[in-house]
Amino acid sequence: MVVFVTLPAGAGHVGYFLNRYGHAHARKMAEIAYHDLARRSSVPGGVYVFCDRERMSEVQRKLAIRLWDQLAVGGESVRLLNNPRTQLSRFDLLNKLHQEDINDFRAFRADALPKDLRWPVFVRQENDHAGPKSGLIHNSDDLWRAIAQGVLGGANLRDVLVVEYVDAVSPDGAYRKYGAYRVGGRIFGQHLLLGTEWSVKSDKRHKTPQAQQENRDYFLQNPHRDLLMPYFEMAGIEYGRVDYAFVDGRIQIWEINDNPQFVSKKPLRLSNEGKEFVYLEALEALEALQGGPPCPPRPIPLDAFGSGFWEEASSASSSMEAAPR
Amino acid sequence: MIYWVIPTEQMASTADRLTEGYPALHAQLRLVDYGQLATMPEYPCGLWVFGSATGLLEDQRRVAAYVEARILSARDGFAAANRPSLARPRIDVLLAIEAAGLPVAPFLPASALPVGARFPLVLRWEAAEGSFQSSVVLSEAELAEAYGSMLLAGYDPERTFASFLDEDAMGLPDLVSALRIGPTALVSDALSPTWDAAVDEDGKSLGQAMVAALDVFGLDFVRLDFASVGGRLRLWHFEDGPGLLPRNLPYQANPSLAVNWAEDVRRALTAMSPRAGRERAISSELDWTSLPSSVART
Numbered sequence: 001m002v003v004f005v006t007l008p009a010g011a012g013h014v015g016y017f018l019n020r021y022g023h024a025h026a027r028k029m030a031e032i033a034y035h036d037l038a039r040r041s042s043v044p045g046g047v048y049v050f051c052d053r054e055r056m057s058e059v060q061r062k063l064a065i066r067l068w069d070q071l072a073v074g075g076e077s078v079r080l081l082n083n084p085r086t087q088l089s090r091f092d093l094l095n096k097l098h099q100e101d102i103n104d105f106r107a108f109r110a111d112a113l114p115k116d117l118r119w120p121v122f123v124r125q126e127n128d129h130a131g132p133k134s135g136l137i138h139n140s141d142d143l144w145r146a147i148a149q150g151v152l153g154g155a156n157l158r159d160v161l162v163v164e165y166v167d168a169v170s171p172d173g174a175y176r177k178y179g180a181y182r183v184g185g186r187i188f189g190q191h192l193l194l195g196t197e198w199s200v201k202s203d204k205r206h207k208t209p210q211a212q213q214e215n216r217d218y219f220l221q222n223p224h225r226d227l228l229m230p231y232f233e234m235a236g237i238e239y240g241r242v243d244y245a246f247v248d249g250r251i252q253i254w255e256i257n258d259n260p261q262f263v264s265k266k267p268l269r270l271s272n273e274g275k276e277f278v279y280l281e282a283l284e285a286l287e288a289l290q291g292g293p294p295c296p297p298r299p300i301p302l303d304a305f306g307s308g309f310w311e312e313a314s315s316a317s318s319s320m321e322a323a324p325r
Numbered sequence: 326m327i328y329w330v331i332p333t334e335q336m337a338s339t340a341d342r343l344t345e346g347y348p349a350l351h352a353q354l355r356l357v358d359y360g361q362l363a364t365m366p367e368y369p370c371g372l373w374v375f376g377s378a379t380g381l382l383e384d385q386r387r388v389a390a391y392v393e394a395r396i397l398s399a400r401d402g403f404a405a406a407n408r409p410s411l412a413r414p415r416i417d418v419l420l421a422i423e424a425a426g427l428p429v430a431p432f433l434p435a436s437a438l439p440v441g442a443r444f445p446l447v448l449r450w451e452a453a454e455g456s457f458q459s460s461v462v463l464s465e466a467e468l469a470e471a472y473g474s475m476l477l478a479g480y481d482p483e484r485t486f487a488s489f490l491d492e493d494a495m496g497l498p499d500l501v502s503a504l505r506i507g508p509t510a511l512v513s514d515a516l517s518p519t520w521d522a523a524v525d526e527d528g529k530s531l532g533q534a535m536v537a538a539l540d541v542f543g544l545d546f547v548r549l550d551f552a553s554v555g556g557r558l559r560l561w562h563f564e565d566g567p568g569l570l571p572r573n574l575p576y577q578a579n580p581s582l583a584v585n586w587a588e589d590v591r592r593a594l595t596a597m598s599p600r601a602g603r604e605r606a607i608s609s610e611l612d613w614t615s616l617p618s619s620v621a622r623t
Contacts, residue, residue: 008478035477039470059476111617144613148388149363153333157384305469310439313476 038304045077051259074300087236110160168245183282192218326371339567370402377566378412401602411543428559498552506593
């Protein structure tokens with residue numbers, strides 16, 4: 001059993017998968033909220049995927065680390081993915097990718113913009129996966145208006161990211177956005193979207209036979225498998241989906257989502273490539289690597305709110321900015 | 326015209342509430358999403374009510390205050406209620422009211438827990454009307470579990486507090502309310518004697534003292550909920566978001582009285598609205614590049 005541990009904002013993905021591909025798979029995967037997991041006095045052994053690090057406030061991250069450490073005591077009975085102690089935030093990952101000369105573009109927090117910002121830029125939020133919050137922006141006044149809109153909408157100023165634009169258009173005039181999953185040791189392409197706009201959206205993707213063929217080939221040939229693993233490692237993400245493109249033949253990483261939807265709540269169409277089988281195989285491979293006795297796994301005691309809880313909660317909350325409301 | 330600025334996530338429910346219970350008010354009121362303040366080409370004249378001002382995040386409040394200053398710079402024909410520039414988090418407001426010697430149901434900010442906790446208690450998130458975010462907590466172990474669960478679910482510890490209950494309390498006390506709309510106070514019958522009773526030697530009533538305390542934070546349009554705790558009616562919660570207009574109207578059993586209530590609210594809000602001035606609207610062309618220094622924290 002692979003258990004996805006999520007925040008409320010990231011809940012529901014397992015349900016979408018089961019609704020789409022059949023509830024028989026419920027024996028293989030489950031989902032639980034962090035706050036529900038923390039209330040348990042013990043949990044069965046298995047694979048636990050810690051999702052939503054990117055959405056966490058500092059206090060949530062500290063409490064998630066407590067849960068991680070307590071589950072880790074289970075030794076071979078458990079396998080834990082996405083350590084919240086070491087996983088990079090989106091901002092830190094983008095920073096590192098630029099510093100290591102992988103990404104050509106830079107990202108900044110809105111409260112720490114440099115003087116040499118390279119225009120155009122766009123605005124997005126650190127803690128959601130909803131893509132750009134603005135169009136391309138060419139001057140400071142429009143930038144601050146967009147930032148103000150985000151802050152008035154409920155974002156903390158430091159969670160608003162200003163990202164320099166790089167033009168990823170292909171010679172044929174199409175923008176190509178790739179999305180590839182990492183599930184433990186496996187990487188497979190999930191989608192290749194082609195579009196005419198710089199921010200390629202699923203609902204505005206090209207639906208031509210050629211675009212569909214490219215998407216199919218991407219999945220079947222899995223051409224970037226070896227290329228992508230180091231970036232997941234850099235981010236400290238063992239389960240997630242990387243979104244990326246190529247500029248002049250060089251990879252540019254937009255983000256790595258640590259709680260991606262394999263299938264949306266209302267899928268637009270039936271997939272006919274069998275991607276779900278690859279996904280399920282990868283999940284099964286995670287269990288196989290557990291190492292411990294397969295059945296019944298040893299229960300692991302949890303005491304999330306016991307000794308040290310108040311120190312942890314108060315140290316994190318005194319240093320934090322407001323969490324989601 | 327009244328412009329009621331509402332957080333994005335409350336827009337749909339507010340529109341429903343107004344349509345169902347306050348159709349006359351709805352006709353002279355426009356809902357504005359906070360995010361729209363940055364994109365509207367101009368700000369029309371009228372009364373601008375900043376909903377949930379005490380619940381805004383600090384950055385959000387500062388940017389809203391920046392817009393508020395622009396609106397009020399027009400003077401003639403423009404007015405603002407629940408001004409973000411004066412608003413503070415609800416826990417701070419409750420602490421200030423308590424410090425003024427007015428009756429507030431005993432509580433403790435989460436930052437002070439677990440020291441000082443007295444059981445039974447319930448944990449509350451400041452913006453949640455009436456209800457609790459925990460069951461009744463009877464021990465420190467239960468408190469840790471309830472509070473930790475709230476933190477993991479995303480509640481802001483700086484906006485979470487513990488309310489201490491009477492020993493025999495098993496749930497939410499009955500609430501009685503007063504709705505403050507500028508100089509008007511619509512007070513429920515059960516609260517009236519307490520509201521009108523003198524609280525100092527000069528004969529100032531509780532209602533007058535509460536209004537003076539709310540003025541410090543610019544809370545002109547607000548509902549105050551009182552509960553009987555320790556044998557006395559004390560302030561339990563106040564609401565400055567759209568929820569301040571009860572979905573279940575007072576005197577619901579009598580439709581004609583319900584209409585009167587909605588009409589009273591409309592009339593009081595209209596009385597707060599400014600007279601028409603020379604300008605019908607002002608440009609929203611703010612100097613956004615000066616925003617960083619305006620929202621910079623000291």
